Amino acid sequence: MSGFEGRSVLVLGGSRGIGAAIVRRFASDGAKVLFTYLSSPDDAEVLAAETGSEALRADSGDRDALIALIGSLGPLDVLVVNSGILGAGDPLDIPPDEIDRLFRINIHAPYHAAVAAARTMPDGGRIIFIGSANADRMPMAGLAAYSASKSALQGMTRGLARDFGARGITVNVVQPGPTDTDMNPAEGPLKDVMHGFMAIKRHAKGSEIAGLVAYLAGPEAGIITGAAYNIDGGFAA
Numbered sequence: 001m002s003g004f005e006g007r008s009v010l011v012l013g014g015s016r017g018i019g020a021a022i023v024r025r026f027a028s029d030g031a032k033v034l035f036t037y038l039s040s041p042d043d044a045e046v047l048a049a050e051t052g053s054e055a056l057r058a059d060s061g062d063r064d065a066l067i068a069l070i071g072s073l074g075p076l077d078v079l080v081v082n083s084g085i086l087g088a089g090d091p092l093d094i095p096p097d098e099i100d101r102l103f104r105i106n107i108h109a110p111y112h113a114a115v116a117a118a119r120t121m122p123d124g125g126r127i128i129f130i131g132s133a134n135a136d137r138m139p140m141a142g143l144a145a146y147s148a149s150k151s152a153l154q155g156m157t158r159g160l161a162r163d164f165g166a167r168g169i170t171v172n173v174v175q176p177g178p179t180d181t182d183m184n185p186a187e188g189p190l191k192d193v194m195h196g197f198m199a200i201k202r203h204a205k206g207s208e209i210a211g212l213v214a215y216l217a218g219p220e221a222g223i224i225t226g227a228a229y230n231i232d233g234g235f236a237a
């Protein structure tokens with residue numbers, strides 16, 4: 001079953017990894033899919049050609065450009081904010097500008113994108129943030145800013161769910177655990193450490209995360225809002 005025919009979907013950060021899996025899922029379900037990218041134009045072009053979607057270059061760290069872009073697209077039925085960066089390292093060494101940019105991409109962009117989309121989103125629309133299981137459990141050093149940014153999405157989700165609920169617009173955050181992407185390769189050096197925190201000791205596939213996103217965007221999920229969903233092999237359990 002498809003189910004998204006005629007629906008307009010925007011995925012912020014769709015050129016690679018989890019975002020690309022979400023683009024593929026909505027495109028195969030019949031949606032008209034737009035996605036943004038920044039540093040990977042070749043991946044974006046290949047994905048757009050493969051899926052019949054449209055790639056738009058837009059930096060999630062540029063607030064005003066992002067708001068203007070979303071305002072120019074016309075009503076969106078579904079907004080997925082997936083773009084995010086990791087910024088790992090000793091907090092005593094990371095330059096403050098790098099932390100500010102992480103917060104702009106991981107916190108400010110979801111907020112402003114959601115508000116911009118909600119201005120024209122029809123009743124019953126869907127806003128979905130890609131957070132992280134690190135919002136609930138941070139068992140490693142060097143990721144304080146990243147985990148703070150993902151915890152911020154939980155409060156944002158609860159608040160915006162209240163703001164837009166009267167229009168039937170739902171707002172939820174999907175929180176993956178280790179997922180096989182460039183950011184966190186399944187065969188990377190921290191594989192065994194991460195699997196040690198999990199009940200099901202493997203990285204997720206992007207398609208598994210995309211499946212939960214599609215469910216939350218679909219007709220059976222109209223009563224789910226203000227919620228955070230871990231999809232993490234028990235990482236945060």
Ligand code: NDP
Nearest residue numbers: 013015016017018037038039040060084178179181183184
């Ligand atoms: P990747 O680094 O593999 O891909 C990131 C994607 O986001 C790319 O498409 C990239 O586009 C885009 N992106 C990054 N910064 C920007 C920006 N400033 N403007 C526009 N697009 C941008 O990451 P993942 O697929 O692994 O992660 C996706 C999301 O899932 C992130 O929010 C991440 O925090 C979250 N997550 C990932 C986990 C994992 O284990 N992989 C676990 C938990 C959460 P481009 O290359 O074109 O710049």
